[in-house]
Amino acid sequence: MAIQLQANLEKLRGSAPLVHNITNFVVMNFTANALLAVGASPVMAHAVEEVEGMVSIAGALVINIGTLSGHWVEGMKLAMKRAAELGKPIILDPVGAGATTYRNKVLTELLETAPPTIIRGNGSEILALAGANVQTKGVDSTTDSVDSIGAAQALSVRFGSVVSVSGAVDVIVYGDRTAWVSNGVPLMTKVTGMGCSASAIAGAFAAVCNDPFEAAVSAAATMGVCGELAYRNAKLPGSFQIAFLDTLAEVSPAHLAELSRVKFE
Template sequence: MEFQLQTNLLNLRASSPLVHNITNFVVMNYTANALLALGASPVMAHALEEVEDMVAIAGALVVNIGTLAPLWVEGMKLAMTAAANQHKPIVLDPVGAGATPYRNHVLTSLMEAARPTIIRGNGSEILALAGASIQTKGVDSTASSTDTIDAARALSKRFGAVVSVSGATDVIVSGERIAYVSNGVPLMTRVTGMGCSASAIAGAYAAIVQDPFEAAVSAAVTMGVCGELAFSNAKSPGSFQIAFLDSLAEITPAQLAEMAEVR
């Protein structure tokens, strides 16, 4: 499979798409900085009174259920419905799927409100979303990405969505299409907000790339390559966070394509 990684990054930076995020308190600042560093424009808006208006001016919607509250859930539903009606891409990050009955109920209601364009999560989250009975560890995965291929494919066919599973090797599934991205470093799992940033960056690419599968692959490669570049300069979690943002800002389209490990 051929992916236009250079062109996609160039187009993202040239258009600076507005990405509407309804995300969690833990990562809001870091996610916004990640989008800005890469070249997109973030907005964090969850109030019921404005989410539909914000969707109307955004290029994509990213919904992350990390820190739930009833009013936020209502805002997510409104925003997802508006995005679907306006044919705007929706990225759903099912943080902690399977951890609690409430979290599972929220995910069911969101996906009934509107079908996501891209579902991006870790192995345990994808298995739980597909209906598998698993033990979870809060928001951390207890399953590898490659163990979830059948579940990801079933989810993709059921909802007509691209399913992007993070792990040592990221697995991206769209119907019968499947891609594997082997970029990244283990230290990324020790920094809060990496997965949430990956979902936001998937939203940025989805806003400017017509094929959601291509957008999801571009996002996974960007995260992984920038993680490798950051690790070359920073070996501990604190300094790595800053180095990662710098890598998002400094990576060139040619460098992205050259370092990509995707098949």
């Protein structure tokens, strides 16, 4: 199995897809900058009065539940329903799944509204979303991605979604297809918004790739390769964040061809 990582990056930059994000307060700025750097066009819009119109002109919709409120949840549902009607890719980032009863209730309602094209989260979030009784640590994972494969496969079958689990090795599953992406550096876990940006970039690739599995793998590999390249020049969280954004702008198809480490089952 081959994923055209280089071609997908070129396609993304050539079309600069509009990615509609309903995301959390903490990561809005970083996520928008990450999308701009990789070559996409971000919009952050959560008002119920405009989400349906915004998703109608976007290439993909990214739903991130990091900082919840009732009005935002209503906007998420409206946007997801409209995206499903239009056949637009929906990326769901179940931030902190399992942490509170309210968070779990919201995720159940969102999944009932429309099945996501891609679900992307850490190991604990994926286990919680699949119904496992796991102990979470806020929004941080207490479970390795490899230990969440069964839950990811169950979610993929149940909702027909690609499930991308982040970790030391990212695992992406879609039905009977599995990819392992072993790029990245531990420092990426010390910068707020890395996972949220990974979900947004998955949305950018999904907007230009017909195959959502290929989009999810391309996003994971691009994030990981950029993390490795940024770490060459920045060893601490503050400087690394800036170096990572710079690297997203500079990463080339040749970098992906040379440095990506993707295996398939």
